[in-house]
Amino acid sequence: MIFTQEYQFYLPQIDEHLDQDEEFIILEDGDRVEKILFHEYHKIYEVPGLYEKLFYRRLRCQSPTVIADMLAENMARNGQDMSRLRVLDLGAGNGMVGEELKNRNAEMLVGVDVIPEAKMAALRDRSDVYEDYHVLDFTDLDPKDELEMRSCRFNCLVTVAALGFGDIPPEAFLTAFNIVENGSWIAFNIRDKFLTKDDESGFRDVLQNLTEHHFDLKDSKKYVHRYNLHGEPLTYKAFVGVKLNNVEE
Ligand SMILES: C[S@@+](CC[C@H](N)C(=O)[O-])C[C@H]1O[C@@H](n2cnc3c(N)ncnc32)[C@H](O)[C@@H]1O
Structure with a gap:
């Protein structure tokens, strides 16, 4: 339209x-x-x-800058800058997060989103951000697409404002986690309510298993992702760390 x-x-x-x-x-x-x-x-x-x-x-969303800053700070603390980052941006949307990382000199970014309109908007509005952009469903990734993703040899996975709420389910996030190489930087956020004891989304258990066995958590923090229609803050939790090994599927 x-x-x-x-x-x-x-x-x-x-x-x-x-x-x-x-x-x-x-x-x-x-x-x-x-x-x-x-x-x-x-x-x-x-x-x-x-x-x-x-x-x-x-609605004053600040997640792309919060996550990009956290990633940059933690990399710097470990003596690394972003110029060697090969990023898989899962749930890339129209490229707001990609743009933040590109501005911080990431070497290469590939966007993935499940809807074609996201790719269309990213290419329309931020044509110089992504080296490539794929419309893919990571809950049911074709072996050919998986091979292509692996061939990019990603050393970073970012997923911002895209987990839960009928968007990216835990298994799609884990597929992406397993595609990036061991030693990759992982940066993502999630609404705090998905981490509570009573929540049934599955994210709490998945994240607990990740941090206990597969992920060296370097930093996490609660912050205001954006405001709702009533002007009340929506709190998210951001995580940054390094992948240790694959999660068994
Ligand atoms: C709130 S937007 C966030 C976009 C971008 N990361 C940002 O921070 O501006 C959530 C995005 O996740 C995408 N998404 C939802 N389910 C997905 C899935 N299963 N796989 C990949 N992307 C998905 C949506 O299409 C949407 O573009």
Whole structure:
């Protein structure tokens, strides 16, 4: 669909508390008025600049810079800079995280996302960030695609704002974890509620197993990922560390 540069969007005035994937905007472009859920990324990416205006300017998302800074700081503490980083950016979207790492001199970035609109938006809006960008489903990765991914010899995996909420499930994250080489830097974040005892997403157990056996955790912190429609902070936890070995599948 084609949108004009004159489109506008509104945050609804609602009393009820919606979960992160239930929040929505009203988009107006000429005669067209559309309700778009925050997690309908395919619709958001189609509108140039909407993702940035909504999540970064209005709702003050800061995860790409928080994760990129944490990664840079921890690498520096270990006597490394980013100029040799060969990054697999899983759930790359329109390239906000890729851009942060590129600006910090990462050698090579490959984006992966499950929807074609993400690739289209990344190539449209940040054409110089990724060496390659693949539309792939890591929950069911074709052996040919897996081989191609391995041939990139990634030494870094980043996944930002893409775990949980019907986005990337634990098994897809573990597939990516196993594709990058031993000794790779791993940087990701996740909503803190997925790490609580009662949560059923499976992330808590997966992360516990990772940090006990497969991942040398260097740093982690809680921070405000963004604000919700009511102006309340959404807290995430960020993790940075080094892969030790593969997780058995
Ligand atoms: C909130 S966006 C984050 C994009 C980018 N990482 C950022 O921080 O701006 C989440 C992205 O994860 C992608 N995604 C959801 N499920 C996925 C999956 N199974 N595999 C790869 N990407 C997925 C979505 O299409 C979306 O582009």
